[in-house]
Amino acid sequence: MRVAANRDVCIGAGLCVVTAPAVFDQDDEGIVVLLTEDVPPDRVAAASLAVDRCPSGALRRLDDGSSG
Amino acid sequence: MTDAPVMPLHMRRAGFDPTDELAAVRRDEGVRRIVTALGVPAYLVTRYDDVREVLGDWGRFSNAGRRVFGMPDAPQLTEEEVARMRAGQLLTFDPPEHTRLRRMLTPEFTVRRMRGLEPRITEIVDAHLDELERLGPPADLVSSFALPIPSLVICELLGVPYADRDEFQYRTRRQLDLSIPLEERLSLGRDARAYMHGLVARAQAAPGADMLGMLVREHGDELSTDELVGIANLLLVAGHETTSNMLGLGTLALLRHPDQLAAVRDEPAAVEPAVEELLRWLSIVHAGIPRVTTTEVEVAGHTIPAGELVVCSLPAANRDPVLVEDPDRFDIARAPAGHLAFGHGVHHCLGAPLARMEMRIAFPALLRRFPDLALAVPFEAVEFRSFHVVYGLRALPVTW
Numbered sequence: 201m202r203v204a205a206n207r208d209v210c211i212g213a214g215l216c217v218v219t220a221p222a223v224f225d226q227d228d229e230g231i232v233v234l235l236t237e238d239v240p241p242d243r244v245a246a247a248s249l250a251v252d253r254c255p256s257g258a259l260r261r262l263d264d265g266s267s268g
Numbered sequence: 269m270t271d272a273p274v275m276p277l278h279m280r281r282a283g284f285d286p287t288d289e290l291a292a293v294r295r296d297e298g299v300r301r302i303v304t305a306l307g308v309p310a311y312l313v314t315r316y317d318d319v320r321e322v323l324g325d326w327g328r329f330s331n332a333g334r335r336v337f338g339m340p341d342a343p344q345l346t347e348e349e350v351a352r353m354r355a356g357q358l359l360t361f362d363p364p365e366h367t368r369l370r371r372m373l374t375p376e377f378t379v380r381r382m383r384g385l386e387p388r389i390t391e392i393v394d395a396h397l398d399e400l401e402r403l404g405p406p407a408d409l410v411s412s413f414a415l416p417i418p419s420l421v422i423c424e425l426l427g428v429p430y431a432d433r434d435e436f437q438y439r440t441r442r443q444l445d446l447s448i449p450l451e452e453r454l455s456l457g458r459d460a461r462a463y464m465h466g467l468v469a470r471a472q473a474a475p476g477a478d479m480l481g482m483l484v485r486e487h488g489d490e491l492s493t494d495e496l497v498g499i500a501n502l503l504l505v506a507g508h509e510t511t512s513n514m515l516g517l518g519t520l521a522l523l524r525h526p527d528q529l530a531a532v533r534d535e536p537a538a539v540e541p542a543v544e545e546l547l548r549w550l551s552i553v554h555a556g557i558p559r560v561t562t563t564e565v566e567v568a569g570h571t572i573p574a575g576e577l578v579v580c581s582l583p584a585a586n587r588d589p590v591l592v593e594d595p596d597r598f599d600i601a602r603a604p605a606g607h608l609a610f611g612h613g614v615h616h617c618l619g620a621p622l623a624r625m626e627m628r629i630a631f632p633a634l635l636r637r638f639p640d641l642a643l644a645v646p647f648e649a650v651e652f653r654s655f656h657v658v659y660g661l662r663a664l665p666v667t668w
Contacts, residue, residue: 211367212374213616219604230374253606255616257324 201239202262203247204244205232219253220246232258273305273446275655278312278581279554283652284521285596286583289321290314294584296416296567296655302579305446305655309568310558310577316588316608318567319580322559323612326362329559329578331615345454348640353457356491356498359557359615366614369499372487376425376479382621385425386629392420393630397637405667406644414515414664415508418626422507425622426500427478428467436463438504444657463498464504471496479503503619510552511623513660515630518546520650521598522631523643533635542600543627548591548607549598551583552659556611582608638668 203223205216212230216223222243225233239247251259277300280287293300294314302312313322354360358369375381396413403412419437423430423619442448443456467480472488475481480500483491491499522529522542531538559578564571569586570576586607587595610617617623635641643650646666651662 211370211614211616212377212443214377214379214621217379226378226380228375228378229371230378231371232375249604249606255324255610256614 201244201247202237203234203239204237204253204260204262206258206260209256211256212254213255215253215255216247216250216259219250222255224250224259225246273307273449273655274303275446275495276302276304276312276579277448278579278658279300279305279654279659281583281652281654281659284509284550285600286519286581286587289396290581290584291587294581294588297570299570299572304558304577306450306580310523310579311567311572313578313580314569315549315568316583316585316590316591317566318391319556319582319585319608320612322567322578322580323608323615326366326614327434328562328565330362330562331360331366331557331559332362350409352461352494354498355494356395356496356500357502358499358618359502365612369495370618372491372616373479373499373503376482377618377621379584379621385421385622386625389417389421389626389629390633392417393633397633401637406665407667409519409664409666410512410516410661411663413630414519415512417515418511418623419508421622422504425479426503426507427471427476427480428500428504432463436460436504439507440509443505444509445655446515446657447624448656460501460505461497465493466498466499468493468496471570485553486634496620506617507622510617510619511626513552513658514546514550514623516661517550517552517662518543518627518631519634519641519658519666520643521546521550522635523641524647525598527596529635531600532631533639536632538600539628539632541545541602541604543631544604544607545598545600546627548605550659551586551607551609553582553609553611553657554659555582556580582611582624594645630645638666640668 210232211220214226217226220243223235223239225235227233251261277290278482298315299314302310304310313319357365396417399413400407420430439456439460443453471480471484475484483496522532532542560577561572561574561576563574587594592602592605610620644667653660653662
């Protein structure tokens with residue numbers, strides 16, 4: 201799975217950081233930082249949950265067929 | 269004369285549960301026309317997917333330009349007063365105005381910042397437990413634990429003197445009490461702004477290390493004094509009234525489920541999922557801030573014209589069977605579910621990480637200090653408080 205993060209849309213809720221800390225981090229302003237675009241297989245479930253939970257819609261999957 | 273406000277469907281509860289009527293609306297119709305506590309007709313949205321969609325789409329469901337004062341007898345406010353009331357109130361703006369304000373605050377609520385607060389919150393919780401222990405049973409857990417802990421935390425963070433708590437707690441409680449006439453609530457709002465003006469002036473003269481000081485130092489040239497007052501008031505109100513009701517109601521929920529209470533007390537790994545399940549199952553905020561449709565929309569097969577008020581029921585959404593199996597059962601062993609207790613979309617609760625941290629510290633600390641904690645009155649005698657922006661308890665008499 202590949203993911204993308206839109207830092208302009210992010211509201212800094214931080215849910216992704218606690219849900220999938222291997223994939224997402226926050227900068228000092230609270231805005232999402234993508235640690236890796238290619239999610240390791242053992243982190244797919246967590247990253248997927250983080251994408252679903254993201255309140256602002258800043259996160260999306262890149263290879264699930266949707267143009268999102 | 270204005271008639272006494274009538275409690276709308278989405279605020280009625282039966283103890284911990286939303287009413288059967290609300291569940292039936294979710295099952296059968298999805299959307300129902302209601303009249304809000306302010307007497308304004310609105311569309312009530314009840315299903316998980318629909319609530320997520322409405323709250324997540326600020327373009328079609330706007331927080332700005334609310335038609336709050338729809339009652340024919342509502343007090344007439346000047347444009348100037350309305351502008352002053354809205355200044356800095358993040359919940360009354362859409363992007364990009366909302367983004368501008370929110371971005372000034374997000375650095376204060378990062379996961380790292382919250383971890384940094386953990387030792388101080390633990391200290392505050394322990395101090396209140398020491399005092400409870402010293403005074404001995406029985407005690408009212410709302411006034412001695414659930415309310416003071418989040419109040420002290422937000423006071424320290426924001427830079428509000430804790431000595432002023434009686435007056436701001438009183439104002440908040442009544443401002444959000446929808447059974448109280450609007451005129452009085454508006455007047456309390458003016459008092460709250462006047463109070464905060466004093467604190468803002470002090471911070472402008474000598475900005476401290478707290479959040480008010482940070483806002484003055486780092487954003488003083490881009491924020492008006494009214495905006496500073498609005499932001500600070502929102503944080504103060506949201507910072508204590510919500511978490512305190514989760515602590516009170518949450519403790520009662522655990523007392524009614526002793527096996528799960530024991531898990532929260534004895535198993536550190538059970539705490540985080542328990543807090544999430546309490547948030548979902550209790551959903552103490554009845555509804556997100558009402559949205560106004562900017563265009564004709566369709567929700568659950570219902571056509572809603574432009575310019576209409578839309579209210580999203582958070583407890584109904586969080587007890588939707590599409591979210592979790594057997595949703596009315598309280599079960600801290602559930603797999604994590606994306607509940608909507610903190611809302612969704614760009615207005616998702618700014619203080620959620622702080623609230624979670626306070627609950628994760630306070631619940632187990634309370635239960636470990638008093639392993640025999642029990643209700644001091646029959647369950648039937650516990651008074652729930654429903655006709656209020658935030659659901660909660662008037663008091664929680666306990667013994668140990």
